[in-house]
Amino acid sequence: MIERIFWIFCALAYSLFAINTNFEASMINNVLIAYTLLIYCGWKLGSSFDIEQHWLNKLSNYKGIAGVLIASFTLAFWMIPNWMELAASNTQIQLIKHFSMFTLVGLPLGLSWSQSNFVIRGFVKIELLSMLLRLGWIYLISPTRLCNIYSLSEQALLGKALLSLAVALTLYYLYPLFVDQNDRAKKLTPGL
Amino acid sequence: MSPLQPLNKSARLAILCYVGISAIVFLLMMIVGLVMRASQAQLIGVPPQFFYQLMTAHGGSMIVTSGLAASAVLWYFLRRYTNLYTPILWINLGLFLTGVVLILGSIFIGGFAGAWTFLFPLPSHGLGIWSTGAATAFIVGLLLIGVGFLIFYLEVARAILKEYGSIPKALGWPQLFKNSSDTMPPATIVAGTMVFIVNILGILAGAVVLVLILINLYVPRFEVDPLLTKNLTYFFGHVFINATIYQAVIAVYELLPQYTGRTWKVNKVFLAAWTASSLMVMAVYPHHLMMDFAMPSWMAISAQIFSYANGIPLIIVTAWGALTIVHRSGIKWDAASLLLMIAIFGWSAGVIPAIIDATVAVNKVMHNTLWVPGHFHFYLLTGLVAMLLGFMIYMINGDDQSAPINPNKPIDVKPMTAADTSAIWVYTLGSIGFSMMFLISGTASVPRRWAEHFPEWIVYSQVATVFGSFIVLAMLILVIKIVIRLPKARTL
Amino acid sequence: MIHENVLLLSLVLMAGVLFAFVYVFIHSTKLEQDYASIAKNSYSKRDKLFGFIIIAGVLIAIGTTRGLPYGPHNANAKQIDVIGKQWYWEISDTTATVNQPIIFNVGSADVNHGLGIYDKDLRLLTQVQAMPDYTNKLAYTFKEAGEYKLMCMEYCGLVHHSMISTFTVNDEG
Numbered sequence: 001m002i003e004r005i006f007w008i009f010c011a012l013a014y015s016l017f018a019i020n021t022n023f024e025a026s027m028i029n030n031v032l033i034a035y036t037l038l039i040y041c042g043w044k045l046g047s048s049f050d051i052e053q054h055w056l057n058k059l060s061n062y063k064g065i066a067g068v069l070i071a072s073f074t075l076a077f078w079m080i081p082n083w084m085e086l087a088a089s090n091t092q093i094q095l096i097k098h099f100s101m102f103t104l105v106g107l108p109l110g111l112s113w114s115q116s117n118f119v120i121r122g123f124v125k126i127e128l129l130s131m132l133l134r135l136g137w138i139y140l141i142s143p144t145r146l147c148n149i150y151s152l153s154e155q156a157l158l159g160k161a162l163l164s165l166a167v168a169l170t171l172y173y174l175y176p177l178f179v180d181q182n183d184r185a186k187k188l189t190p191g192l
Numbered sequence: 193m194s195p196l197q198p199l200n201k202s203a204r205l206a207i208l209c210y211v212g213i214s215a216i217v218f219l220l221m222m223i224v225g226l227v228m229r230a231s232q233a234q235l236i237g238v239p240p241q242f243f244y245q246l247m248t249a250h251g252g253s254m255i256v257t258s259g260l261a262a263s264a265v266l267w268y269f270l271r272r273y274t275n276l277y278t279p280i281l282w283i284n285l286g287l288f289l290t291g292v293v294l295i296l297g298s299i300f301i302g303g304f305a306g307a308w309t310f311l312f313p314l315p316s317h318g319l320g321i322w323s324t325g326a327a328t329a330f331i332v333g334l335l336l337i338g339v340g341f342l343i344f345y346l347e348v349a350r351a352i353l354k355e356y357g358s359i360p361k362a363l364g365w366p367q368l369f370k371n372s373s374d375t376m377p378p379a380t381i382v383a384g385t386m387v388f389i390v391n392i393l394g395i396l397a398g399a400v401v402l403v404l405i406l407i408n409l410y411v412p413r414f415e416v417d418p419l420l421t422k423n424l425t426y427f428f429g430h431v432f433i434n435a436t437i438y439q440a441v442i443a444v445y446e447l448l449p450q451y452t453g454r455t456w457k458v459n460k461v462f463l464a465a466w467t468a469s470s471l472m473v474m475a476v477y478p479h480h481l482m483m484d485f486a487m488p489s490w491m492a493i494s495a496q497i498f499s500y501a502n503g504i505p506l507i508i509v510t511a512w513g514a515l516t517i518v519h520r521s522g523i524k525w526d527a528a529s530l531l532l533m534i535a536i537f538g539w540s541a542g543v544i545p546a547i548i549d550a551t552v553a554v555n556k557v558m559h560n561t562l563w564v565p566g567h568f569h570f571y572l573l574t575g576l577v578a579m580l581l582g583f584m585i586y587m588i589n590g591d592d593q594s595a596p597i598n599p600n601k602p603i604d605v606k607p608m609t610a611a612d613t614s615a616i617w618v619y620t621l622g623s624i625g626f627s628m629m630f631l632i633s634g635t636a637s638v639p640r641r642w643a644e645h646f647p648e649w650i651v652y653s654q655v656a657t658v659f660g661s662f663i664v665l666a667m668l669i670l671v672i673k674i675v676i677r678l679p680k681a682r683t684l
Numbered sequence: 685m686i687h688e689n690v691l692l693l694s695l696v697l698m699a700g701v702l703f704a705f706v707y708v709f710i711h712s713t714k715l716e717q718d719y720a721s722i723a724k725n726s727y728s729k730r731d732k733l734f735g736f737i738i739i740a741g742v743l744i745a746i747g748t749t750r751g752l753p754y755g756p757h758n759a760n761a762k763q764i765d766v767i768g769k770q771w772y773w774e775i776s777d778t779t780a781t782v783n784q785p786i787i788f789n790v791g792s793a794d795v796n797h798g799l800g801i802y803d804k805d806l807r808l809l810t811q812v813q814a815m816p817d818y819t820n821k822l823a824y825t826f827k828e829a830g831e832y833k834l835m836c837m838e839y840c841g842l843v844h845h846s847m848i849s850t851f852t853v854n855d856e857g
Binding site: 241318415 | 686687688691693694697698705708712713715716719726727730733734738742744745746748749751754755770794795796798800802808809810811812815816817818820822836837838839840841843845846
């Protein structure tokens with residue numbers, strides 16, 4: 001229980017901090033730190049529940065597919081520069097963004113991940129990689145500022161950061177496939 | 193080898209759907225191809241706009257349907273070694289059909305004619321002939337099909353990794369590099385592993401580039417780099433179509449031993465060839481970009497060297513292996529085994545003009561002439577489609593003749609009817625002649641993808657139309673037979 | 685000419701493959717029980733062929749990468765700008781003289797095109813892709829006077845097949 005309150009508190013604390021400072025004025029802070037932090041808190045909260053056997057979960061969240069889909073669509077929505085820009089200029093929208101990152105991305109992922117299998121996880125990973133590559137590419141090449149409040153050079157830097165992250169994640173995802181699962185008691189790639 | 197488990201009902205039905213749908217789409221799209229050649233031959237009149245719509249439909253449908261039929265071959269044989277989860281077959285089929293409906297709608301309702309290669313920025317430059325909506329439907333259709341195949345290959349990856357532990361073990365690296373004395377992985381596992389690796393990466397590239405093109409359609413100020421887009425498009429396209437052959441050839445590895453009662457031994461050369469090809473099939477795609485002088489020239493050079501090196505190992509391993517296993521085997525040919533053997537010839541022979549064209553000096557005068565459709569029609573028509581037809585006929589011939597999965601005992605062959613024999617040979621001669629006319633036209637510098645030809649070139653198209661009619665006629669006989677007999681198909 | 689040689693080489697090699705298949709096919713229905721010796725004999729031949737083809741292939745591949753069309757180019761050549769547009773060529777100069785080195789600076793204002801230079805016998809002499817945002821430099825020296833055709837080599841939409849311009853090469857002096 002304390003753990004759950006802690007993660008909610010973390011998300012709230014960050015949200016209060018962010019709306020009272022200029023922290024999210026930097027695109028990198030916004031995408032790489034804010035999003036990751038809020039999703040992580042939501043994830044930890046979600047994974048503290050054991051809902052697999054609950055009838056509602058069995059009915060609506062078979063193998064965590066629904067949760068994973070909700071999270072992907074919400075995350076894709078908040079990667080669209082127009083919405084990021086709106087959130088940056090309007091505190092209410094910014095709060096909605098924080099709230100949805102926590103409850104619609106992190107939380108469903110946390111609730112669903114342990115139920116999902118290799119194929120669903122693989123799908124999410126590929127989708128994450130392709131999203132990082134697309135966004136990194138767009139930020140890198142865009143001759144105009146996608147968000148008016150962020151500078152072009154910062155935008156290009158974010159592009160490079162996202163592309164590098166995609167490369168690093170690809171290697172991270174591939175590594176376990178090259179190591180014998182049987183020797184390692186199938187720890188590396190669960191859900192096979 | 194352990195005795196065969198019957199296919200579960202749902203998986204059998206799904207595979208028969210894959211077989212039936214692909215057979216019918218192949219036939220329809222061959223008729224579309226024939227119409228295009230007849231129009232170039234000025235035997236019938238097709239307005240250019242409709243010609244380019246047909247061309248887009250022909251290319252797009254053939255690529256994805258080859259993927260569908262080839263995935264059925266992979267699944268059917270892979271399930272002899274692993275536990276595959278049947279619903280994935282249906283999810284893939286559902287997404288495939290939805291995607292195909294969107295693609296055909298975009299072409300025949302929306303007028304989209306951007307060619308199946310959708311080279312950026314053509315989709316957004318319809319100039320009033322097609323709308324942004326039509327281009328969107330085409331791209332979304334391809335994306336859905338890609339999602340279906342992604343899920344399919346993830347399941348293949350899961351099943352293989354569960355059984356064999358890791359990619360290196362499934363590719364036989366311990367046996368290849370460490371002289372391990374463990375049993376060699378079966379050919380099907382090696383091929384399946386190669387295919388899931390390259391196809392998942394290919395689909396990733398496709399998913400990135402398709403969404404970028406989609407975004408550009410609606411927000412043109414996101415100016416995507418056309419050369420980078422071209423690279424990703426060809427990487428995805430090249431890998432995907434090549435992987436169809438690497439899946440279909442599993443039928444050859446599995447069935448020729450059954451027909452001859454001999455074993456097809458997986459050895460180190462086999463393993464080395466497949467591992468090398470896994471890497472090289474991803475490195476050769478710049479041979480589509482040799483005439484893009486803005487590309488770094490080392491990419492063209494490496495593409496040339498890799499293309500030479502990539503074509504050879506698999507062909508030699510497979511063609512030589514097939515010839516060896518058949519030589520003086522006392523085989524009783526039936527329609528399935530005959531088509532598989534013809535297919536190996538078509539693949540090996542068709543790769544020759546392909547490799548030659550991957551030479552920069554040759555590419556300079558052959559690129560985007562009809563030489564290009566010439567080489568790929570050779571190894572897709574006489575190679576891939578013949579292989580797939582061989583598998584389909586094996587499926588519809590029923591259980592009675594193949595009960596023994598004892599590789600040392602030849603299967604009981606169902607004799608060919610006169611209709612089978614003539615259809616197969618007419619198909620073979622028709623497809624060789626048809627592809628040769630493309631190659632000859634390419635030698636005469638006829639450009640590809642031209643709705644209307646100069647008078648000097650018409651004779652080539654006319655001869656090709658005759659060969660094309662042979663193919664359609666033979667295909668009609670084979671497809672009718674396949675579809676009618678589907679309900680009686682194998683249950684094992 | 686290279687065109688015919690390419691066809692000829694392909695036909696010879698394809699005929700070789702065909703011969704092997706026909707030979708085996710004819711002998712396939714006879715039964716030789718001793719598969720082990722057939723396999724041993726065949727695979728030892730294959731391993732030799734394998735090594736030979738790999739080495740020959742790589743040598744030929746490397747050997748034929750001399751004289752690539754990618755430059756560096758003659759700085760004194762005549763510069764001609766060619767821009768592909770749906771569906772015509774915009775050419776800064778449509779004349780040249782025999783033996784005059786020319787560099788075509790090829791680009792596109794809209795979609796991908798391909799610039800193919802055809803002689804009066806409709807034979808493709810050389811080509812390069814034309815794409816937006818990039819300039820591809822194609823070096824060529826005409827050896828004969830006469831009318832040439834510039835045709836589109838990359839599918840660019842409805843009127844792709846009519847995207848043709850003429851180019852005149854005059855005798856020296």
